[in-house]
Amino acid sequence: GAGVSQSPRYKVAKRGQDVALRCDPISGHVSLFWYQQALGQGPEFLTYFQNEAQLDKSGLPSDRFFAERPEGSVSTLKIQRTQQEDSAVYLCASSSEKPLEQYFGPGTRLTVT
Amino acid sequence: AQSVAQPEDQVNVAEGNPLTVKCTYSVSGNPYLFWYVQYPNRGLQFLLKYITGDNLVKGSYGFEAEFNKSQTSFHLKKPSALVSDSALYFCAVSLPGAGSYQLTFGKGTKLSVIP
Numbered sequence: 001g002a003g004v005s006q007s008p009r010y011k012v013a014k015r016g017q018d019v020a021l022r023c024d025p026i027s028g029h030v031s032l033f034w035y036q037q038a039l040g041q042g043p044e045f046l047t048y049f050q051n052e053a054q055l056d057k058s059g060l061p062s063d064r065f066f067a068e069r070p071e072g073s074v075s076t077l078k079i080q081r082t083q084q085e086d087s088a089v090y091l092c093a094s095s096s097e098k099p100l101e102q103y104f105g106p107g108t109r110l111t112v113t
Numbered sequence: 114a115q116s117v118a119q120p121e122d123q124v125n126v127a128e129g130n131p132l133t134v135k136c137t138y139s140v141s142g143n144p145y146l147f148w149y150v151q152y153p154n155r156g157l158q159f160l161l162k163y164i165t166g167d168n169l170v171k172g173s174y175g176f177e178a179e180f181n182k183s184q185t186s187f188h189l190k191k192p193s194a195l196v197s198d199s200a201l202y203f204c205a206v207s208l209p210g211a212g213s214y215q216l217t218f219g220k221g222t223k224l225s226v227i228p
Contacts, residue, residue, distance in 0.1 A: 100164070
């Protein structure tokens with residue numbers, strides 16, 4: 001079946017612009033995760049949803065970052081007033097009721113100029 | 114706090130030779146341990162995990178890893194490397210319980226298999 005998809009794959013934003021990154025999880029997966037991967041680093045946890053409930057947002061780096069999953073399926077990560085340090089690959093992952101096996105999407109590479 | 118160290122930024126191995134990618138971890142408690150592989154322009158792919166039980170874990174594509182509690186290590190191994198194994202490998206850790214979903218990754222090790 002189809003894996004996790006993310007769009008856009010690449011996004012260039014000018015500093016100060018708002019961006020929205022989309023994640024389509026594997027159908028039926030209740031858990032959804034967002035990670036941020038800086039160049040040359042491993043992914044870092046941002047936030048976790050179980051269905052439409054955001055159960056953990058402890059990894060969001062600032063209040064400019066906001067994530068939602070209103071119908072328990074598609075999720076959007078929004079970054080307001082982007083800064084250069086926001087440049088990274090944003091990875092989405094989903095899992096079934098066993099969150100230990102997370103399936104990752106290809107990521108969105110965000111470049112803030 | 115939990116952390117993962119992958120001491121080698123890059124590992125080079127000849128095709129057909131055994132490969133090892135090293136990982137050590139630091140957690141307070143018994144860890145869950147994972148290996149993921151990342152190919153260019155693709156998402157991370159799950160290889161294997163250790164939760165409990167047998168210290169030797171077998172995973173996808175012929176890879177295996179051994180959990181060593183005394184050395185706090187979880188090295189990834191394969192008996193005979195293929196050129197197609199060339200990729201970026203990430204070790205990750207989480208803790209049992211309500212927060213087990215929160216993976217902490219190492220910085221990654223680039224594996225190059227030379228024909």
